[in-house]
Amino acid sequence: MSLITAPLLTGTLIAAVVPPSSAPVSTAAAAAQTVPVPACGKDAAGWSLTSTRPDPTVGQHPYIANGYLGHRVPALGTGYQGSDEPSGWPLYTPRYDGAFAAGLYAHNSRTDADRQAVAALPTWTGLEAGLGPGTLSHYRQTLFMACGVIRTSYTWTGKDGRATDLSYEVLADRSDVHTGAVRLRLTPRWDGDATVTDRIDGRGARRVTAAGVSASGRTTTVSFRADGTRTPGTVASTLVTGTGVHATTDQRSASGLSAAHALTFPVRSGTTYEIAKHIGIDSTPERASGASRRAAARGWQTVHGANAAAWAKLWASGITVPGQPDLQAWVRSAQYGLFTNSRAGSADSLAPTGLTSDNYAGEIFWDAETWMFPGLLATSPELAKSVVDYRYRTRAAAAVNAEKLGFKGLFFPWTSGSKGDNWAECHSWNPPHCIMQTHLQGDISLAVWQYYLATGDGKWLKERGWPLLKGIADYWTSRVTANDDRSYSIKLVAGPDEYSNGVTDGVYTNAVAATALRNAAHAATLLDTEAPARWTEIADRLRIPYDTKAGVFEQYAGYKGSLIKQADTVLLLYPLDWKMTKAQASRTLAYYAQRTDPAGPAMTDSVHAVASASIGSPGCATYTYLQRAIRPYVRGDFDLFSEAKGDKAGADDALAGHPAMDFLTGKGGFLQTFTHGLTGMRLQEDGVRLDPMLPPQLPRGVTLHGLRWQGRTYSVAIGPKTTRVTLTQGAPFTLHTPQGDRRLTTTIELPTRRPDLTATGNTARCRPATATSEQPGLYAAAAVDGDPATTWSPESTAKTATLTVDLGPGARDKAKITPDWETRPTSFTATQNGRYVHLTVHGPAVLRELEVSRGA
Known part of the structure; x- marks a missing residue:
């Protein structure tokens, strides 16, 4: 059985992790893996991205940010994770799940002449359940793009056989940018004592020097100065416990840029316990702790709601690509x-x-x-x-x-x-x-x-x-x-x-x-x-x-x-x-x-x-x-x-x-x-220039809503034949179009340019094309797009590859098939089977264009 190995952290649950596929999954757990619970009211396709297997690649972990604070979130949803993955010029240091603040720079002795680089804060998402080594199952990590929340949930089974369900949610509050929050919902399948530790982790810090740690009530602060620039900063965390959490011990520890606040409390099997931490980050301990306590006083639900509302205002603008789930997710x-x-x-x-x-x-x-x-x-x-x-x-x-x-x-x-x-x-x-x-x-x-x-x-x-x-x-x-x-x-x-x-x-x-x-x-x-x-x-x-x-x-x-x-x-x-x-x-x-x-x-x-x-x-x-x-x-x-x-x-x-x-x-x-x-959109002093076009591979069109120009808001819905431009807010304004100037007062229609419909002698032009092999960026569609500057090429490891073009239901046999090679293969065959044309190549090949002319 293969294991995914994560770093062993003192007092935390991270250890050797069994891939979720190796553990038996109950019906309820299986359903939970395929139907995400909405975090912010948007559960449609393209609004959330999910992993059902912990990704050991730090560079591919998701992140939350609000324009001031940013944090890469580890696979297990909390804390710090380093790696041996190298990063590039000019630092050449290993990648890590770091925390950053906008505008915080330090000097860096690893670079020539000690030039500036961004400083990294002590990581602040640590909220650890001290469950010891074990195995992980029922894993799910979801980034809810609609509200900037990452939820990570799984079942942790210790070596003693005790199972615990854990769910972490992390956000950087868009409504109060100096604050962030982490919520842990812990459901033990056993009776006994649980320990949860609020950790500010100095291992994630880069190019900063410790400037003191303090604690007051449930608030802990870690202060620092950026190297060289001497810019001061503080990370503050306030721990908030939910109903049923009655601490029997309360312990603190600190060293350098790290601080921990651990609570131990009795738990009963099947009961869910909630603990949250509210982060404040600012230039002084007073400002940071004030922000942290302010957020803690509001509580998780209020903070989450305000953050979601702030995100909703941003998403009043967006791009929809119906019928294209991958493209839609990539756009979002x-x-x-x-x-x-x-x-x-x-x-x-x-x-x-x-x-x-x-x-x-x-x-x-x-x-x-x-x-x-x-x-x-x-x-x-x-x-x-x-x-x-x-x-x-x-x-x-x-x-x-x-x-x-x-x-x-x-x-x-x-x-x-x-x-x-x-x-x-x-x-x-x-x-x-x-x-x-x-x-x-x-x-x-x-x-x-x-x-x-x-x-x-x-x-x-x-x-x-x-x-x-x-x-x-x-x-x-x-x-x-x-x-x-x-x-x-x-x-x-x-x-x-x-x-x-x-x-x-x-x-x-x-x-x-x-x-x-x-x-x-x-x-x-x-x-x-x-x-x-x-x-x-x-x-x-x-x-x-x-x-x-x-x-x-x-x-x-x-x-x-x-x-x-x-x-x-x-x-x-x-x-x-x-x-x-x-x-x-x-x-x-x-x-x-x-x-x-x-x-x-x-x-x-x-x-x-x-x-x-x-x-x-x-x-x-x-x-x-x-x-x-x-x-x-x-x-x-x-x-x-x-x-x-x-x-x-x-x-x-x-x-x-x-x-x-x-x-x-x-x-x-x-x-x-x-x-x-x-859209063909270009900004002008006296209006907006539009010249919409649509490729045939997007048959249901593209809509851009929430576009802005000089106090107006408008949308552009590009369809296969016409484009509807609608003024949704503000005074009328001028659209400059190839057909002449138009005054946008409510909605107007423009013709959609369709270069694919320009008649040519190539019946394969812009028809659906697939290939058994293609290099990244050298896709099958390039062979029939009408542009010799774009090419199709199979993977270098493919000894044989076939390009297939669908000419449509009206196609007849006896078409003339002419490949335009940039790199001619060792050999090739070109055949037609009704509506389908097949080009099979043997050896390395680069095809500029496949021309199919009508047969006799």
Whole structure:
């Protein structure tokens, strides 16, 4: 019999765990495993994610967060769990189920020059039933995304044969963000004494130093200071017992960053006992203990209800994909990831894995502005605001950075922490991305402008947006180099493609710089402020490399078609909406999609999907890219998002390895395939541009509700033929559509674009396709989507594989079958059996397109 082994913790129940399938399951227990009890009123498919087997992989454990506090929850529902699983650059430390607070950074001696990394708190979910070693059965762990609650339940049978039913629920209170709560419901199948321990566990702490422990009544506090920054903090826990819990002993212990409060009480078989702990986390013991006691006074039910109500307001916006259970769950998981890691009123931005881990040292990258911000902004501008307000908060350091580098204006670090100091916080010096990934300045400026377009908040634009727009525009004027032909270049840059460093005139860098200069000039007009004429002059004369022979934008001056790590030039298509013809856009997308490293990071295909939707070439490549943007990266029962398909995010990146998880960058990109791809939504000052389209693989359509623009709320229901746009709150506004401007007062209908219905000679085009083998991202549907830049390829281990295409009931035999190979197999056979076409390959193969023409 195989065992799942978990660490042995003193005084707790964690020991060798028998897989639940090995234990006999009663009828009631079996029913409980398949029918989850609603935690917050939403029990429909796609609202909860469940595991029925403890997952030993720490990186795939679920988490709760409220935008200020975050905690990865172990498989057994409580406490701390470490591992030997390595994490990646720049820390390279083992993964663990950690607890984090937004904006809490420390210096880290493990990194070069002792640069900043996010600090980890003592873990605070520990509420341990001291049952000793035993076996586990009837296991179920559920993440209720509707209210941010994780419930873990199982039966623990000790070596003495005594069985105990345990149920843990954990939340980070969205209605009171400095608090969290844990509830344990314990049902013994025996009489005797039980001991439950409230534990604040210092083993989960990273980069903090103990600053004292105190206890008063049922409240325990553990204080600390972050290393280097000396930022103070305290974790406080107040223990609350339910009816029937009468403690006979009450013991406390403490050491360093750990503290425990144990209660022993008599129990009777079949009786359920409830114990809860309420957490407060803040900068001082007084504030933390006050928050903890405040929550304890409210009690679990009130706290749970208020948290659920706060979550319900967030979920007033969402995306529904009828008939697509996997896709629906992935969409909700993506929204959950962004919601949990952001909050209104914050000036802390979103790290690539948010408050779920210390991957990427918990620092802030362009990921926030380019990949997470737009999806949040579409539905929750009050949450998205934290991304741009973080840059406003760190602008003083940005001014110092620019001055030290010899430039004007503002220069934000490629990776930043508490203040935005390029030399104390940025980790990327080999190669020196800290100074060469300068497109970040344009990314920030674009996000600032997008926030203004989304909200119309002129006061914010004047007080916070303008200092950023102006400072970044001033930076670009000092960063460019004048050429003899009166054009301008930007030299020594690294574009988003991190395989290309020290190049001249990176096309995305130059385009986003020009966009920043133009937006700043326009903002000056709105604010009745005179903008330097040089801003527009430089914007109009910046070189935008273009390969006239290939008919595509050139990634940088002298680019020769080498492998690229991730989306770069295609960012001109989206989010920049750079002016070009559809033919240029189509060629540029195809050219760079084929040159992108298949092992590159997860967000690239989301941009491909949005760009494909906008171009609308005949076929259904948008769906292929959409699938490629999510399917290869989903991990575990809780639909976490991996940064990479395999073990590295970039085959040629020496620093890559041990991908980040939960990769919110990828989740944010995936959401944009819906918010900006299928809808065609683009924000404008005087309205919203919509150009909806739908791939045939989503026959029941897609609905986005709770979309926001300048105080209005509206929904977009994309159907196979028409799209209904409904104003649900606020004043009428203008929709800009390909058919002309429309005034949205109640509901209007727009035609849904269907590129798959464009007639071609290929009867296999966009028909259902399956394969006996396919590599991640190289799916069967790619063989019939009409786009030669997407491909189907079997797994490398498959000696033989068959692609099957369903031509439909009206198909006849004698069709001509023509494969377009990128890599021709050793041999292949192509046959037709009525409505089905079968292509069987022997040996390695990469198929661009399968063309089936009508027979005689």
